[in-house]
Amino acid sequence: MDLLKLLIWNCRGAGNKTFKHNLVEILRSHKLEILIVMETKVAFSKMGNFFNRLGFTASTIVDPIGRVGGIWILWDTNHVNVRASSVGPQVIHATIHKEDYEEWVLAAVYASPNPLLRDNLWTKLEEVADNMEKPWLVAGDFNDYANQSERRSYSTNQCSTRPQKFLERINKCNLLDLGSSGPRMTWTNNRQGLANTMERLDRALRNED
Template sequence: METKVAFSKMSNFFNRLGFTTSTIVDPVGKVGGIWIIWDTNHVNVRASNVSSQVIHATIHKEDYEEWVLAAIYASPNPILRDQLWHNLENMAESMDRPWLVAGDFNDYANQREKRSFSLNNNTGRVQKFLDRVNNCNLIDLV
């Protein structure tokens, strides 16, 4: 989810809850931001790719299969969002572990997901998003 606040303003709160380690992308102004926070007593997280739109991290917990998390905050700018999807599609081609891609895609899979007063029925945009999800072999869990 879009955090809209710098992690430094919340780090003490999370530390008191036991989440002592993090990988973060701070927002620019009040736009964007991605945080992955964890308790090293329970799980190991290794960030492998961090950008303004995604944090890719390998998650390891003893006695469980290792998996990859892609925490997303896609840019509202369509050109930047296209770059994110290009990178996700490339990563999907070589993904050899379970992969959870979650977050705010600043897109929607059908008109019911969009909150707007506009009656603009943008089926092309919906189809583009669905095609990208399919290209990455992802399943929408909603």
Template sequence: MNSLNNLVRNCRGAGNSAFKRNMRELISTHKTEILILMETKVPFSSMGNFFNNMGFIAVIIVDPIGRAGDIWLLWDTAHVSIRASNATNQVSQATIHKEDYEEWILSAVYASPHPSQRDELWNNLKEIARSIEKPRLVTGDFNDYINHNERRSFSPHYNHN
């Protein structure tokens, strides 16, 4: 049985030459079939050809709303098929099918930095969990931490409350 290779990155910006060079290398090295990018800070329309040239011709895009959202789910249709089932500004959910594999659910998360909106996300994820019977992977950037020592921000004036 072949493996299914996923790559999940919070890239904090995309589109520059360093991002493109690193992404090409990661995809080539890991033989990536599903790619999830968050916090790209560029419109997908400016990057579509770049990903198409690497075989990622199918996408689910969640544009940002304020500081939440911006989830790109891309896949190589020669190896995997994906059916979107739910997309909000904090989670993109899809059913994944690959030959010789059991279908499974992927929940790609880019959580809001605001605690009340993150609570809404957690409630949504729990509700979804109650309604599915397939295996599920929940992955992404949850913008959550146990204490303030874990928090790392490049903006000293940003308040997470």
């Protein structure tokens, strides 16, 4: 049985030549069936033909507001069916169906840097968790880290309660971290020396099913 192959990519801009070149190279190696692109910085209308040529002929879209945010789910209809059930600026929920597989639910997350808006996101995720009866994958950029080892910074301005609150939210949703390989930190402010901060903001969580 073939595995379903998907990529969740916080690309920090989808309209440039580097993104397009890198995506083509990834597709040559991995034959993706589902692609989730976040922090796109451009409207999907400017990219639709490009994705169609790559075989991603169906999509569910939340465009960025200005150059902030954006979640695009694209898929190859020859191999998989994706049915969106709720669409918002911080999360898209969709049921994934592939022949010979049990249906499961994907939550593609791009959490706001605003703490109050993130609270709204987690309130909605907890509501979904209370009624979830299928395998559930919650993945993307959570704009939060789970412990101090997931943050490297010379700044003394660190909130010790922030990771604890994040873990409490994960636990309330009965989610487990799938772990990762490669670089531990997934985000940097790109500053040099003592001004540099790195954090693990991206992760994949799943329920028991």
